Amino acid sequence: MAGNSIGKEFIVTSFGESHGKVVGVVVDGCPAGLPLSEADFQEELDRRIPAERKIVSARIEKDNVKILSGVFNGFATGAPIAVMVENKETNSNDYEAIKDLPRPGHSDYPARIKYGGFNDYRGGGRFSGRITVALILAGVIAKKLLNRYNVDVLAYTIAIGNIKSTKKFTAEEIRKNRSQASTRCPDLSCAERMEEAIIAAKAAGDSVGGVVECIALNMPVGVGEPLFDALDADLAKAVFAIPAVKGVEFGAGFRAAELMGSQNNDAFLVEGGKVVTATENAGGVLGGLSNGMPIELRVAIKPTPSIAKEQRTVNLSAMENASITVKGRHDPCVVPKAVPAIEAVVAITLADHMIRSGVIPKVLKAH
Numbered sequence: 001m002a003g004n005s006i007g008k009e010f011i012v013t014s015f016g017e018s019h020g021k022v023v024g025v026v027v028d029g030c031p032a033g034l035p036l037s038e039a040d041f042q043e044e045l046d047r048r049i050p051a052e053r054k055i056v057s058a059r060i061e062k063d064n065v066k067i068l069s070g071v072f073n074g075f076a077t078g079a080p081i082a083v084m085v086e087n088k089e090t091n092s093n094d095y096e097a098i099k100d101l102p103r104p105g106h107s108d109y110p111a112r113i114k115y116g117g118f119n120d121y122r123g124g125g126r127f128s129g130r131i132t133v134a135l136i137l138a139g140v141i142a143k144k145l146l147n148r149y150n151v152d153v154l155a156y157t158i159a160i161g162n163i164k165s166t167k168k169f170t171a172e173e174i175r176k177n178r179s180q181a182s183t184r185c186p187d188l189s190c191a192e193r194m195e196e197a198i199i200a201a202k203a204a205g206d207s208v209g210g211v212v213e214c215i216a217l218n219m220p221v222g223v224g225e226p227l228f229d230a231l232d233a234d235l236a237k238a239v240f241a242i243p244a245v246k247g248v249e250f251g252a253g254f255r256a257a258e259l260m261g262s263q264n265n266d267a268f269l270v271e272g273g274k275v276v277t278a279t280e281n282a283g284g285v286l287g288g289l290s291n292g293m294p295i296e297l298r299v300a301i302k303p304t305p306s307i308a309k310e311q312r313t314v315n316l317s318a319m320e321n322a323s324i325t326v327k328g329r330h331d332p333c334v335v336p337k338a339v340p341a342i343e344a345v346v347a348i349t350l351a352d353h354m355i356r357s358g359v360i361p362k363v364l365k366a367h
């Protein structure tokens with residue numbers, strides 16, 4: 001079975017390629033009655049590109065969103081919602097020269113073998129970061145749904161290369177600060193050094209990776225469908241749909257392996273008539289179910305594969321060793337652009353599970 005759809009009740013199907021006509025999504029299962037307009041999507045897409053453009057690729061698309069179906073009189077109808085943006089800023093010339101030279105670290109080699117050379121390799125085709133624009137569109141719908149039930153999803157940068165931020169911030173501080181930092185790091189004392197690290201990597205013909213943290217606040221208890229659709233499993237699967245993601249951890253994550261049970265267990269307390277936990281090592285998920293505490297996950301993102309430095313590769317037509325210096329417009333660090341994409345896929349997964357668990361109904365009451 002092909003793998004371009006995700007979800008069981010809020011089903012998102014992605015389509016489009018980097019240098020094709022459009023990228024978009026079909027969202028099937030959005031509850032009827034959700035107010036939706038093209039302006040809702042535009043605001044989110046504008047947030048994708050940092051105003052400080054030194055640290056992103058020179059490809060800047062003026063993404064004008066089009067809703068093709070599923071919205072009538074300003075509300076979701078319950079029919080599939082198709083929403084897309086056009087690709088206009090494409091320049092495919094750089095890709096002709098390296099058609100037979102797979103970029104180390106990119107999908108070129110396995111994709112060519114899998115699709116028998118028929119795949120659209122221009123700009124990375126289906127494997128391009130551009131595909132995340134479509135996920136952001138679906139995420140807008142998911143976040144609007146979740147917000148009606150008070151669930152707030154927020155992603156932000158916590159590391160670029162070896163520059164790490166450990167400070168904790170409130171949701172308002174995260175929102176305010178991350179929009180001011182090109183790296184989308186709410187810790188403004190680190191944000192500048194992070195930006196410098198990206199600029200330095202680019203100047204050296206190289207790239208850097210980083211870590212994005214994502215939290216979901218005010219989740220109700222008991223959302224998730226173990227065994228195989230455990231909430232953490234589905235979140236991780238969705239996050240891995242974003243190119244360049246190499247790891248996901250919840251709460252204490254890999255550090256939990258080094259702790260004693262007495263250190264790792266989150267003690268329960270009653271606070272204001274509500275069950276809470278004293279610590280948050282579980283990352284908001286126990287047994288594949290939300291436990292009512294904030295969901296907290298961290299996503300490791302690798303350095304951008306396409307770099308100007310000379311690297312070893314092969315010529316697949318001649319079947320001989322070769323070298324490659326990748327030209328064209330590439331992000332020296334994909335982390336800032338991955339932030340809204342991670343927020344989107346987390347929201348998509350939570351919306352799907354909130355509908356599955358009956359918290360969100362199929363028809364929304366008028367507000």
Ligand SMILES: Cc1cc2nc3c(=O)[nH]c(=O)nc-3n(C[C@H](O)[C@H](O)[C@H](O)COP(=O)(O)O)c2cc1C
Nearest residue numbers: 106107127128129243244305306330331334337338
């Ligand atoms: C938002 C975003 C932008 C990206 N931009 C680039 C880029 O400019 N150049 C590049 O080589 N890879 C870029 N990538 C990463 C590749 O798409 C990715 O590494 C490649 O498809 C191989 O997949 P994998 O890293 O998940 O194995 C980007 C990824 C994201 C999420």
